[in-house]
Amino acid sequence: MKNFKTQLLLLCGAVLCGGSLFAQTDGDLPPNAVAGKCYAKCLIPDQYETVTEQILLKEAGSRIEVVPAVYETANEQLLVKEGYKVLEIVPATFTTVEEQIMVKEAGSRLEYVPPVYETVTEQVLVSPATTKWVQGRADRNCLNEDPEKCKVWCLTEVPAQYKTVTKQVLKTPASTREIPIPAEYKTITKAVVQSPASTREREVPAEYKTITKQVLKSPASTREVEIPAEYSTITTQKLVKTGGFTDWVEVLCEAKVTPSKIYEVQQALKAKGYDPGPADNVMGPRTKEALIKFQKDNGLPVGNLNIETLRALGIGK
Secondary structure: OHHHHHHHHHHOOOEEEOOOOOOOOHHHOOOOOOOOOEEEEEEEOOEEEEEEEEEEEEOOEEEEEEEOOEEEEEEEEEEEEOOEEEEEEEOOEEEEEEEEEEEEOOEEEEEEEOOEEEEEEEEEEEEOOEEEEEEEOOOOOOOOOOOOOOOEEEEEEEOOEEEEEEEEEEEEOOEEEEEEEOOEEEEEEEEEEEEOOEEEEEEEOOEEEEEEEEEEEEOOEEEEEEEOOEEEEEEEEEEEEOOOEEEEEEEOOHHHOOHHHHHHHHHHHHHOOOOOOOOOOOOOHHHHHHHHHHHHHOOOOEOOOEHHHHHHHOOOO
């Protein structure tokens, strides 16, 4: 193994710097070289790609599975006492009212009405009109010698004599009159029936008890369960480009292979999971061994600090 690594390093050891002159034929020089860049022949390994593949381990099938019966909890009302009817007495209701009651009937009484008199003035005849003989003068022409026989007597009227008297005369005779006597009433307060007593029918509901029980929701059955095929995932390396030959590749020129650059390579290899030994800035055997392993694992040109390897390690030129 050590001899193989040495051969690889020797194989890539012949470095050609662009712009330098070598006594070689054009067939031994890298084509399309760029001035200022260095090239070396390195082993080009086979190039693989990782392929993930599913392989059948067990064909798909099926199995019969028993599905147990499913029960659910249900609440049920159980009659413990039937409903019935009862008669209830509805008492009478009363309201208070005021009422006038007669304590003495109406009547009448007779009242004496005295006579009514009025004062009148009346001429009372004291003596009626009469006549009387009044002796007058003797008639001068009397022929009788007896003077007595010559007297003249005149019959004169004596007017009636009256006396004014005042008297009470009956205007309205005595009488009686009927005076009505109104009935006498008294206000009393009393309770009267507003609604009479009655009966009513009342429903007494039935009494129930809640019990919990398990009821069948779905009966037991069978079902066919599909058993999927079993596969195994394997990862294989698929050859995409055949190597095993040497070819010119761009490498880091010798002037640029500085201790600091080697230190970067050692740190990058360690970060990728490879063991380059101590970070001592020297391209020692362990660093070379780790570098070759990294190049092989990643399908890179093997045998030198070529530009592809630096790029894969994340290191600039």
